[in-house]
Amino acid sequence: MKKIAIVAALSSLALLLPMASADAGLWSAYKNGQLAPKEADSAYRVETLGLDVRVYEFTPESNEDVTCVLTFTDATSTMQCFDKPSN
Known part of the structure; x- marks a missing residue:
């Protein structure tokens, strides 16, 4: 038991x-x-010395006038959003 x-x-x-x-x-x-699941507007890798930076760009559903960029490395991640240029 x-x-x-x-x-x-x-x-x-x-x-x-x-x-x-x-x-x-x-x-x-x-x-x-x-x-x-959502697809990124754009996804790519930036090769830099010693780092493999992955970048994802997307438009948030809550604000179609904004673009956000996410970057990831093995150690960190950052996100920045900014207004889309008006045409």
């Missing part, structure tokens, strides 16, 4: 540990599963 309780506790711990991590693991997949 004691062995069953230990196995059950370890199994529960094994399931909960990925949820506690900050990376895009099972917990992130679960939390983001209800969100509708």
Whole structure:
């Protein structure tokens, strides 16, 4: 009986540990599963010395007059939004 309780506790711990991590693991997949996928207006990689910068440009649904740019490296991410030029 004691062995069953230990196995059950370890199994529960094994399931909960990925949820506690900050990376895009099972917990992130679960939390983001209800969100509708969107395509970026543009996505590309900028090769720089020592870094692989990934860039995503998109128009937010809540404000069609704005463009946002997301940049990701292995260490950081940044986002900046700005008004689209008027034609």
